[in-house]
Amino acid sequence: MSERVSFAPEGEFRDDVAAAYEEVGGALRVLLPRACLNHVGSTSVPGSLTKGDLDICVLVSAAAFADADEALARTYARNEGSDRTPAFSAFVAAAHGVDVGIQLVIEGSADDVFVAWRDLLNTNAELRAEYDALKRRFEGAPMDDYRAAKSAFIERHLRA
Numbered sequence: 001m002s003e004r005v006s007f008a009p010e011g012e013f014r015d016d017v018a019a020a021y022e023e024v025g026g027a028l029r030v031l032l033p034r035a036c037l038n039h040v041g042s043t044s045v046p047g048s049l050t051k052g053d054l055d056i057c058v059l060v061s062a063a064a065f066a067d068a069d070e071a072l073a074r075t076y077a078r079n080e081g082s083d084r085t086p087a088f089s090a091f092v093a094a095a096h097g098v099d100v101g102i103q104l105v106i107e108g109s110a111d112d113v114f115v116a117w118r119d120l121l122n123t124n125a126e127l128r129a130e131y132d133a134l135k136r137r138f139e140g141a142p143m144d145d146y147r148a149a150k151s152a153f154i155e156r157h158l159r160a
Contacts (some may be wrong), residue, residue: 020095075131
């Protein structure tokens with residue numbers, strides 16, 4: 001049986017997500033002191049619907065990517081359900097009862113979209129409402145179906 005997706009208002013997770021960000025973000029700052037960390041994903045968009053997980057985008061230079069990838073791989077499990085490219089790697093963790101996704105990205109690469117997407121959702125209420133409507137349509141649906149629709153939605157709006 002495939003994993004099903006479920007959403008709730010971001011505010012229900014805010015305190016636990018903030019605590020998880022402090023813990024995991026602190027560890028990442030020690031591990032990768034030159035990286036730029038950003039809380040991204042729906043828990044970084046007040047009032048949005050979310051699965052309740054924390055996403056942290058770790059931006060590094062192209063020259064630092066391989067070493068950062070190795071350092072993260074020694075500390076965190078790779079997210080085997082995520083694509084891996086020469087400019088992007090994903091890892092998973094957990095803290096304070098929150099699933100944490102760590103996205104390592106070369107700054108300025110084609111994969112460097114996480115902060116732009118967060119900022120777009122935080123400044124465009126109409127887009128955020130449309131994104132939340134997409135989530136409502138996929139409530140209880142297979143996670144893979146939701147992820148495919150979400151990716152297409154994000155790509156379409158970032159290209160616009």
